[in-house]
Amino acid sequence: MWKPDKVLHEGAEATVTxxxxxxxxxVLKSRRARSYRHPDLDxxxxxxxxxxxxxxxxxxxxxxxxxxxLMFLDQxxxxxxxxxxxxxxxxxxxxxxxxxxDELFSLGSLIRRLHETGIxxxxxxxxxxxSTNEGDLHLIDFGLSRQSPELEHMGLDLxxxxxxxxxxxxxxxxxxxxxxxGYMEAQSLNDDAESxxxxxxxxxxxxxxxxxxx
Ligand SMILES: Nc1ncnc2c1ncn2[C@@H]1O[C@H](COP(=O)(O)OP(=O)(O)O)[C@@H](O)[C@H]1O
Ligand SMILES: [Mg+2]
Numbered sequence: 159m160w161k162p163d164k165v166l167h168e169g170a171e172a173t174v175t176x177x178x179x180x181x182x183x184x185v186l187k188s189r190r191a192r193s194y195r196h197p198d199l200d201x202x203x204x205x206x207x208x209x210x211x212x213x214x215x216x217x218x219x220x221x222x223x224x225x226x227x228l229m230f231l232d233q234x235x236x237x238x239x240x241x242x243x244x245x246x247x248x249x250x251x252x253x254x255x256x257x258x259x260d261e262l263f264s265l266g267s268l269i270r271r272l273h274e275t276g277i278x279x280x281x282x283x284x285x286x287x288x289s290t291n292e293g294d295l296h297l298i299d300f301g302l303s304r305q306s307p308e309l310e311h312m313g314l315d316l317x318x319x320x321x322x323x324x325x326x327x328x329x330x331x332x333x334x335x336x337x338x339x340g341y342m343e344a345q346s347l348n349d350d351a352e353s354x355x356x357x358x359x360x361x362x363x364x365x366x367x368x369x370x371x372x
Pocket of ligand 1: 166167169170171172173174185187226240241242243244247285286298299300301
């Protein structure tokens, strides 16, 4: 049974509580209704995001991608139990004094691996990347992800990350360039996937578009 321990995160859309389930460390992610949206629309969006996240997490775990394992899905209560990742968010890691810089290159390779699996993330901020106590990166929070993404969605993943790095981690020089280097140098696992060059080129176009329009 689920034994809650402490609330890890109380956001606008979801509450994440750490605890244990059948003796295993887990987190309960509950999506909440947002009062300013129409209730029917809200229920539909909440259900949709939950279903997307559950489906993508199952797919990722079947290919051994580092992300939480789905342990239990409770659609009626808009919540799911996930394996707990012991570590800290990349956000906190980048803010810590002993930050070495290697993580951004590894993150680029991990994003490439996600895209080669045929999934885009949709909300790639440093709060949605976790670093384990062993130093491995895991991606979390797949409610806005897509299966079979278009080139634009993959480019947008890098753009969202670029904006996050610029806004929250501007003290790190050339942060997004390190991510892109990792992305380009990742070993290819899937010859049918969109090439890394094409994704980076699309990302540069999107970034240019954003700059030009202010
Ligand atoms: N599986 C997990 N293991 C450990 N911490 C987690 C896990 N899932 C979420 N968290 C923590 O809770 C926070 C919010 O979770 P997230 O899935 O990103 O929800 P939201 O959609 O509200 O952003 C994360 O930034 C992370 O700190
Ligand atoms: Mg999140």
